[in-house]
């Protein structure tokens with residue numbers, strides 16, 4: 432079994448019960464993805480799987496042989512942060528920072544979902560492109576909890592990027 436994470440192929444022997452999150456953290460030695468609840472409730476473990484956001488604690492690594500994963504380490508670096516990473520810093524989109532890797536991975540995919548025209552539960556008009564209203568952003572980020580309550584600044588950071596033309 433082999434999984435490509437941030438452009439590097441990892442193929443260590445792995446117990447079939449290992450979650451994708453534990454594979455990333457313990458076998459690939461990438462600790463950026465966080466374990467909050469370990470059962471799909473907090474979003475701290477969010478990564479991009481083949482470009483789509485998932486809770487990596489809910490997936491078994493063996494289910495993803497041949498797949499491509501992007502973690503927070505692959506979104507940007509300290510020297511070259513992504514626009515969302517810059518915006519989270521500029522807007523104080525965190526306090527303790529434990530939820531932040533998941534928030535940024537989730538927001539990265541979420542903005543692409545909006546660009547691709549995917550509706551959310553907050554979308555009023557399914558015939559029109561989704562808006563970037565606060566209700567839309569909050570609904571779409573509702574799978575990522577922040578126990579520090581940094582939500583207003585998180586939304587400000589995401590809005591800055593969403594409102595910036597590519």
Ligand code: FES
Nearest residue numbers: 467468469474488
């Ligand atoms: Fe995966 Fe909480 S650690 S959702």
Ligand code: FES
Nearest residue numbers: 526528577578579
């Ligand atoms: Fe502490 Fe979100 S910044 S949990």
